[in-house]
Structure formats: structure tokens, C-alpha cells
Amino acid sequence: xxxxxxxxxxxxxxxxxxxxxxxxxxxxxxxxxxxxxxxxxxxxxxxxxxxxxxxxxxxxxxxxxxxxxxxxxxxxxxxxxxxxxxxxxxxxxxxxxxxxxxxxxxxxxxxxxxxxxxxxxxxxxxxxxxxxxxxxxxxxxxxxxxxxxxxxxxxxxxxxxxxx
Numbered sequence: 001x002x003x004x005x006x007x008x009x010x011x012x013x014x015x016x017x018x019x020x021x022x023x024x025x026x027x028x029x030x031x032x033x034x035x036x037x038x039x040x041x042x043x044x045x046x047x048x049x050x051x052x053x054x055x056x057x058x059x060x061x062x063x064x065x066x067x068x069x070x071x072x073x074x075x076x077x078x079x080x081x082x083x084x085x086x087x088x089x090x091x092x093x094x095x096x097x098x099x100x101x102x103x104x105x106x107x108x109x110x111x112x113x114x115x116x117x118x119x120x121x122x123x124x125x126x127x128x129x130x131x132x133x134x135x136x137x138x139x140x141x142x143x144x145x146x147x148x149x150x151x152x153x154x155x156x157x158x159x160x161x162x163x164x
Contacts, residue, residue: 010071011064017116018060025110032101033058062098063117065091070120073127073159092154099150128157 021029033055040056041049055061069091098117102109 009068011067013116013120014060014063014067017063017112020112021110025112028105029059029110032105057097059098059101059113062094062101063113063120065094066098066117066124067120069095070123070127074123088159095154096150103150125153125157127160129160131156131158 018026036055036057037052041052044052069088102113102117
């Protein structure tokens with residue numbers, strides 16, 4: 001999506017949220033990510049699985065992906081460095097997965113992560129508009145969630161400025 005030196009690739013909100021976690025919450029996330037790593041390893045050949053030391057879909061990586069999308073939406077579009085429709089759809093899917101993963105925490109998801117996610121969601125909503133049937137250049141054909149996949153509001157939004 002963006003170069004590592006590009007300010008849009010920074011994930012300051014996510015990084016701060018993870019740094020502010022209570023030790024018990026951080027441990028719950030580590031345990032979840034270890035379970036996820038076991039699943040991801042089981043889907044790979046033994047040679048590849050042996051090289052995997054963290055899950056591709058950790059809670060932190062998912063939040064960072066969502067934050068990067070929000071950062072890109074807030075930046076001016078450049079003709080040489082913008083993200084693709086696939087990148088947008090991947091970030092929406094990642095956000096939906098994050099909703100499920102945080103919802104599975106018992107007794108409740110870590111508060112710093114919920115606060116950070118709420119702020120990122122608000123920024124996303126500010127940079128997107130509701131996709132209405134019949135609009136020119138609509139994304140509706142691609143914005144079809146799996147049945148009942150929360151959050152419902154995610155699946156009818158498109159960037160205010162359409163780069164595609």
C-alpha cells in the first residue's frame with residue numbers, strides 16, 4: 001500500500017494502544033495470537049510452518065492494516081502511489097475480522113484497543129460516504145459482506161474521493 005518511510009504507513013494509534021495495555025490484557029492477546037499461529041502453521045507445509053514465528057493475522061497486524069487504510073484515506077491521492085481496490089477490500093475484510101476477534105475476548109476486549117478502534121472507525125467514516133444504489137462508479141458489486149458479518153456499516157462505504 002505505502003512505503004515504510006511514508007507517514008501514511010505509520011500506525012501511531014495502534015502502537016500507543018498496544019503500549020498502554022495492562023499486562024493481563026497483553027497476555028490474553030499473546031495467547032490468542034499463539035492459537036492463531038498454530039492454525040496458520042497447520043495450513044502450510046512443514047518447511048514453511050517451521051519458519052513462521054508470528055501469525056499473519058495477529059490482532060496488532062489487523063489493527064495496523066485498518067489504521068493504514070484510514071491514513072491513506074486522509075491523505076491526498078497521488079497518481080503514482082495510491083492503493084488499489086483490492087487493498088481497500090482487504091482492509092475492510094481485515095476490519096470485519098477484527099470485529100469478530102475482539103468480540104471473542106472474554107470477559108471483554110481490552111479497553112485501549114476498543115478506544116483506538118473507535119477513533120479509527122470515526123476517522124474512516126469521516127473520509128467515506130454511504131454507497132447508495134444507482135450512484136455513478138458505485139462499489140456495491142464488491143461491497144457484499146458475508147451474511148450478517150459485522151460491522152454492518154462497514155459494507156456500504158466508499159472513499160469520498162474515488163481513485164478507481
